[in-house]
Amino acid sequence: xxxxxxxxxxxxxxxxxxxxxxxxxxxxxxxxxxxxxxxxxxxxxxxxxxxxxxxxxxxxxxxxxxxxxxxxxxxxxxxxxxxxxxxxxxxxxxxxxxxxxxxxxxxxxxxxxxxxxxxxxxx
Amino acid sequence: xxxxxxxxxxxxxxxxxxxxxxxxxxxxxxxxxxxxxxxxxxxxxxxxxxxxxxxxxxxxxxxxxxxxxxxxxxxxxxxxxxxxxxxxxxxxxxxxxxxxxxxxxxx
Numbered sequence: 001x002x003x004x005x006x007x008x009x010x011x012x013x014x015x016x017x018x019x020x021x022x023x024x025x026x027x028x029x030x031x032x033x034x035x036x037x038x039x040x041x042x043x044x045x046x047x048x049x050x051x052x053x054x055x056x057x058x059x060x061x062x063x064x065x066x067x068x069x070x071x072x073x074x075x076x077x078x079x080x081x082x083x084x085x086x087x088x089x090x091x092x093x094x095x096x097x098x099x100x101x102x103x104x105x106x107x108x109x110x111x112x113x114x115x116x117x118x119x120x121x122x123x
Numbered sequence: 124x125x126x127x128x129x130x131x132x133x134x135x136x137x138x139x140x141x142x143x144x145x146x147x148x149x150x151x152x153x154x155x156x157x158x159x160x161x162x163x164x165x166x167x168x169x170x171x172x173x174x175x176x177x178x179x180x181x182x183x184x185x186x187x188x189x190x191x192x193x194x195x196x197x198x199x200x201x202x203x204x205x206x207x208x209x210x211x212x213x214x215x216x217x218x219x220x221x222x223x224x225x226x227x228x229x230x
Contacts, residue, residue: 039221047167047210047221062218063124096166108214109157111178113166 002026004097004114011120012091018084018119022097023077029055030075035100035107038071038082040093041116048093052100052107053080060107087121094118125149125213129222135230141199144209144225148192152215158187158196161224162207170209171196198227 008020022036029036037052051061053071061069070083084091095117098110126149136142146156154174159167169178171187174194184199198205206229211222 046223047212049219049221060217064218106214107217107219108155109169109172109212110159110167111169111172113168115164115166 002099002112004099004112006095006097006114006117008117008119010118011122012087013123014088014121015086018082018087018091018095018121020082020095020097020117020119021079022081022114023079024099025078028075029073029078029080032099033102035060035102036071036073036080037098037100037107037110039096039098039110039113040091041096042090042093047096050082050084050095054102089121092119092121124218125152125216125220127211127213127220127222129209129211129225131225132223133226133228135228136201137230138201138203140201141197142201142227143198144196144227146189146194146196146211146222148194148213148215151191152213154190155213155215156187156189156194157212157214158185159210159212160205160207161210167210201227203229 003025012018035052038050051071053059068085073080098113101108128147156174158171161167175187186197208224208226
């Protein structure tokens with residue numbers, strides 16, 4: 001059964017870079033033909049897609065965050081990562097990682113998801 | 124960008140009831156819509172994809188319908204485990220977007 005688990009610092013200072021890793025277990029990322037994505041959820045609010053990257057390269061980022069986001073995939077470690085630069089209090093959220101399928105190369109729904117990790121931006 | 128609007132924001136119901144949640148897209152998304160269930164502090168779980176296709180293992184009391192700009196999620200014969208927050212997501216076009224959520228509460 002495929003499982004995803006987020007990890008990383010729970011507290012980041014304003015203007016610094018948020019870095020999270022998602023570890024995938026139960027399947028090999030190198031043999032699977034999927035996108036790997038990040039979605040965040042500010043406290044008490046809804047879900048916002050951050051970006052997705054294909055296992056063999058190629059990525060999509062939310063235009064509202066694109067200038068600050070980098071997603072990378074390391075199939076040798078069965079992990080993928082998120083970096084969000086120049087963070088502010090508005091970036092405080094629970095960050096989820098998820099596998100995203102595709103239909104003829106076009107990303108579709110997310111399944112499964114990691115439980116999420118809370119990242120607070122504060123000095 | 125496509126905006127997704129869910130209604131109602133909160134829904135109170137009793138065990139055994141049938142409830143319907145609506146999701147409207149700001150422009151046509153054909154049938155490219157998914158529904159998720161999220162319980163407090165847990166990961167969202169996929170229920171339905173392609174507007175009406177039930178994910179394997181999801182109880183048949185969940186059903187989805189719609190196309191274009193209006194979609195519904197119906198839960199029949201509510202069970203205690205169904206009280207949660209539900210989100211729709213469009214994947215017709217980038218950037219992929221979610222509704223704001225509908226919280227299903229016990230009456």
